[in-house]
Amino acid sequence: MAIQTVGIVGAGQMGSGIAHVFALAGYDVLLNDVNADSLSKGLDTIRRNLERQASRGKITEAERDAALARIRTTLTLAELGPTDLVIEAATERETVKQAIFDALLPHLKPETILTSNTSSISITRLASRTDRPEKFMGFHFMNPVPVMQLVELIRGIATDQPTYDALLEVVGRLGKTAASAEDFPAFIVNRILVPMINEAVYTLYEGVGNVRSIDEALKLGANHPMGPLELADFIGLDTCLAIMNVLYDGLADSKYRPCPLLTKYVEAGWLGRKTQRGFYDYRGETPVPTR
Ligand code: NAD
Numbered sequence: 001m002a003i004q005t006v007g008i009v010g011a012g013q014m015g016s017g018i019a020h021v022f023a024l025a026g027y028d029v030l031l032n033d034v035n036a037d038s039l040s041k042g043l044d045t046i047r048r049n050l051e052r053q054a055s056r057g058k059i060t061e062a063e064r065d066a067a068l069a070r071i072r073t074t075l076t077l078a079e080l081g082p083t084d085l086v087i088e089a090a091t092e093r094e095t096v097k098q099a100i101f102d103a104l105l106p107h108l109k110p111e112t113i114l115t116s117n118t119s120s121i122s123i124t125r126l127a128s129r130t131d132r133p134e135k136f137m138g139f140h141f142m143n144p145v146p147v148m149q150l151v152e153l154i155r156g157i158a159t160d161q162p163t164y165d166a167l168l169e170v171v172g173r174l175g176k177t178a179a180s181a182e183d184f185p186a187f188i189v190n191r192i193l194v195p196m197i198n199e200a201v202y203t204l205y206e207g208v209g210n211v212r213s214i215d216e217a218l219k220l221g222a223n224h225p226m227g228p229l230e231l232a233d234f235i236g237l238d239t240c241l242a243i244m245n246v247l248y249d250g251l252a253d254s255k256y257r258p259c260p261l262l263t264k265y266v267e268a269g270w271l272g273r274k275t276q277r278g279f280y281d282y283r284g285e286t287p288v289p290t291r
């Protein structure tokens with residue numbers, strides 16, 4: 001089945017970025033959210049980012065205008081019924097995603113492929129509660145979506161080959177690159193990246209280095225573009241902790257235990273850039289290490 005119309009549920013950071021790249025690639029996008037404010041903010045972000053791409057010569061003004069014209073928004077989930085592909089990118093809570101699928105399924109064409117952008121919830125479990133586990137997949141975009149090249153494709157245990165092939169083709173049309181991951185906690189990128197960040201926090205906790213020396217060491221000694229603590233602040237320390245807990249619970253291996261210092265920062269509400277304080281303090285002109 002050729003995919004042309006795409007329904008996106010959730011117009012937050014990820015949903016708006018996903019709508020942006022699909023519209024630019026020529027798909028007709030229907031963007032849904034429960035919150036009218038999120039929809040208008042999402043659309044503003046898309047407009048601003050397309051504008052920036054056009055002003056830098058990455059896309060033409062005609063491409064910018066055509067992409068914007070391909071995005072429609074709706075507060076009514078049922079309107080996504082006739083789309084060929086649905087990407088759920090709502091809040092990372094299983095009950096929320098479950099309720100969205102329950103409400104959407106009665107309106108959906110039988111051939112529509114259903115996907116979730118979840119970072120941590122089991123694709124197999126989400127799929128098992130729908131009427132189409134063979135047409136259900138994890139479709140994991142990276143943040144910020146218009147910039148990051150990778151998309152993880154995650155098969156549930158029941159996902160069939162035509163569904164996988166259809167999504168692989170979509171990733172190609174978006175100009176991005178797919179990595180296939182099996183459905184185990186945190187998939188590939190977060191399975192490797194977040195324990196590395198957690199280890200950097202242990203290195204800090206045990207006094208092996210301070211914030212600056214740990215970040216400098218990984219940037220200059222391992223050629224990482226950002227230090228692990230700087231990166232943790234960017235991702236959000238609450239998100240890093242949640243992913244460590246998913247790995248710890250899902251794989252039942254003590255090597256994934258979250259560092260107590262990471263927990264303490266989260267308890268303090270020092271969540272990184274979004275709260276202006278994490279491993280660095282962002283309230284002044286330049287970030288200042290907090291340890
Ligand atoms: P966000 O908080 O920015 O956006 C979530 C949006 O979902 C909000 O606008 C909210 O109003 C909307 N929403 C909540 N309930 C809804 C419902 N019932 N119907 C429709 N919309 C609803 O979150 P985000 O960072 O965009 O994350 C969305 C998803 O993407 C999560 O599953 C997350 O794990 C995943 N993800 C996030 C990142 C990241 O770096 N932020 C990266 C990859 C994947």
